[in-house]
Amino acid sequence: MNDDRSHSFLLVPPSTQDWMQGALSARVVLVMYGDYQCHKSADVYKLIKGIKRDLSASFREDDLCFIFRHFPQVQIHPQAQRAAQAAQAAAAQGQFWSMHDTLFAHQQKLENGYLVEYANNLGLDIPQFLKELSKPVHSDRIHEDIEGGIQSGVTTAPALFINGNRYIGHWRTTELMAAMIAARR
Template sequence: MPGQLKPAVSNQDHIQGAEEATIEIVEYGDYQCPHCGAAYPVIQKIQKKFLTQIKFVFRNFPLAESHRFALPAAVAAEAAGLQGKYWEMHDLIFENQKSLSHEGLFAMAKSAGLNIEQFKNDIQRPDLEEKVDADFESGIRSGVNGTPTFFVNGTRFDGGAEDLYDMLLESAED
């Protein structure tokens, strides 16, 4: 049986889409992972196509051993969230994945319209790294062992973003 999402989506998560959406997609992702970078436009395509039917959640799963800037990028997105700009930063990081660096993250923060002084302080807050760690731990408990890993309505989806898009299209036609 495929893995189950643990814990369920809550107000601790970053959620995009309609509260009453019938399809909940959770992605465990790493901001520096090339496969996650490739999945990003597909997720956007899914969101555009299915609009109010989709609720999308992104949980941090930084593979820090292989991706030097995965954890700093996750913390930067969480810091942006404190200024109400989580999704803007999330998008900018994936759209500028090739320029991930400390300087690059500050440039993205500026581009997202963040208060840079506050951002500089916030990225050093231990609770933000704890939030990233909690996401990572929930991924481990849910059976995640690589990125991106998707869960649809709480059940692990075995396939990539394009497979997910195809499956949703087929379901919509039934």
């Protein structure tokens, strides 16, 4: 259960600047604040992927938009910020979601050598990737996500918002799916 309930609304609305799967005009817009080194974030992301598969039968393709926003908790996950930077560096080469999935799948291995290996496996331009990773090129973008989360009351990851409302139920398929279906506009 998510016990961070200080705010109940998303104060930074979804935009085309977000990393999204689906259209902003979807009937359900699900925003996740996550941390690549946090096992709960990985579990919730797996849960969302499963729900997206399950809902594909009852939802049309334009019914659901999933948005991911960075919320690295560096005080407890020292490699989370670097992993978020790796995702952003991959995004600069059109591979955000591939790197995103890889980081969650291998969240126990987020040291620099592994990040380069993942980038290489995705076919990224390694010198460019390393250049962006060695300098905090994408720190502002990550910081914007964190600040937006804080404005909306997020203090820990994962945190979910469904159509702008904080999801405070249990992290279980049936409950989250029911909340998404109920939220359809």
